[in-house]
Amino acid sequence: MQIWINDVKGDVPIINGLNHYIGMKTIHRDDFREFVFMPIAIVLFMAGGVLVFLLKSKRAYYIWTAAFLVIALCSFTDFYLWEYNYGHNLDPNAPIKVPGMSYQPPLLGYKKLLNFEVLSQPDLAGWFYCAAGVVLTVITFYEWKKK
Structure with a gap:
């Protein structure tokens, strides 16, 4: 499965079919409110960035960099919370139940x-x-130290 900035692609129907057995919710493009505001944020x-280039202001550059880091932090936090909810809020009537086990996919890495x-990693654009x-x-940091 690949999560794009505005869509979910890949073997989503197969994943939904397998996840049904352990009680996970199905994955649908319309469930992601992020697909509306993330393209706008980008x-x-x-x-x-163009404005910072035209202004040639270090202060504007610092604000722009901070905005980038805030967007990144919010994105990762949102994705983690989505995965947590997806892997912990299971249907109690699922055919397969393992007491005490959650199925939260990793934010990054293998599990x-x-x-x-499960392997979770950025694709080319994410890198x-x-x-x-x-x-x-x-x-x-280089510019701050240079001062």
Whole structure:
């Protein structure tokens, strides 16, 4: 399964079918309110970058970098909470029940859930997003230290 900025793609019907047995909710594109506001946030962030470039202001750059980091932190927090809810709020009438077990997918990395192996990692655009955050942060600290 791939989660894009505005859609869920891949083997979603198969995943929904398997997850039914342990009581997980089905995954549908319409369940993600993030698909509405994240594209807008990204476009506004890019427009802010153009504005920072035109203003040539360090203060504007610092604000822009902080906005990027806040968007990233909110995104990861939201995704973690979604995964937590998805893996812990199970249907009590599910065909398969393992007392005390939750099925929360990892935010990043690998996890084995019963006989299923789950790997969660960014795709190419996600890695570029992470790299942009690192570059912005490094430049910000370099500029602060240079003062």
